[in-house]
Amino acid sequence: MSNEESRNSLADQAAAWVPPWQRPTPPRQTGDDSPRQEDLGTETPPEGPEVSKIQQDADAAAEAEPAPTAGEGAAGRVPKKHPAARRRVVPEPAPELDDAELRGALEAILLVVDEPVAEATLAEVLEQPPARVGAMLDQIAAGYTASGYGFELRRAAGGWRLYTRPEYAGYVERFVLEGQSVRLTQAALETLAVVAYKQPVTRSRISAIRGVNCDGVIRTLVTRGLVEECGSEPESGAFLYRTTTLFLEKLGLNTVDELPPLAPFLPDDVEELSDATR
Structure with missing residues (x-):
């Protein structure tokens, strides 16, 4: 066979070659218990020119990949850590106090203060709108006056404080000054x-x-x-x-x-x- 005939024969064989994974599966013969390749869950490695092309690409990628540094183990490089997304902290809304709770909280604070306290300070402590706190203070003061208590809630020095009523000043003076000097x-x-x-x-x-x-x-x-x-x-x-x-x-x-x-x-x-x- 001449060289020309040999080249034509090889070209015909390459053109007629079908990869194994594209070949039709022959029917199973009766009594044949040997496992097929597709039953084993693996594919037959490709052969021929396609294998060479795939292998060349894999070798080129391996050569282009930088070698692991000394701090990296044989298992592979340490993956880069992506910055965590910043979480926006949303402040919790202030608890909504009903009128009874707000009134009780204001009275409790006013009983322990040693100087007049401003509405803005009370509103900040209770986390309530200043307008609502001021309205409640006016309501408390009016309630004490209407009930005839011996004390009253009064504005003084730019704030609020509990005071004894003037009509009972004589009794208070007698109690405070008993045995004391002016x-x-x-x-x-x-x-x-x-x-x-x-x-x-x-x-x-x-x-x-x-x-x-x-x-x-x-x-x-x-x-x-x-x-x-x-x-x-x-x-x-x-x-x-x-x-x-x-x-x-x-x-x-x-x-x-x-x-x-x-x-x-x-x-x-x-x-x-x-x-x-x-």
Whole structure:
């Protein structure tokens, strides 16, 4: 056979070749118990030119793949860790309090406070709208007044606090002052009254009204937190004094505008005394 005939014969054989997985399965003969290839769950490896092409691609991919580093075991490389998706933390809604629970919570807080507490602070603690807290405080105060309790809920110094009613002040005073001395002297009370009604006022003006030097009394009132400095007088440069929020708290007032009028307590010749002190 010549070379030309040999090449034609090989080409014909390659063209007529059918892969094993495409060949029809011959029928099973009776009595043949040998397992078939498809029953074993594996496929017969392909042969021929397709096998060579697949093997070449696999070898090229293996050569292009970088070798494992020293920290990687024989089992394979450590997979890259993808950053975890950030979870958005949604705050839980504040528990909804009914009117009875809100009223009880406010009363419990007001019983333990030692100074007036603002509506905004109460609303923040209870996690409720300030408008609802303010309305409930007004309702509580009106209920105490209507029921005739011996105490009342009152606005004072920009906040809310429980106070005894004025009509029972004599009994409270008798209980508090039983066996105790008055905290402020008469001179301190007079000086504090001058500051309350004339504020802001200088020490020299206070001394002129009282007729005595009041430097020591002013220092006592400042130390006790009832009076504080509030700048200086433009003409003389002297310090000005005014009452503090503690003063309002002790008297149960919200502002100094609620002080009782002074005219009924002044003598008839007040104008003559005022001219004499100038």
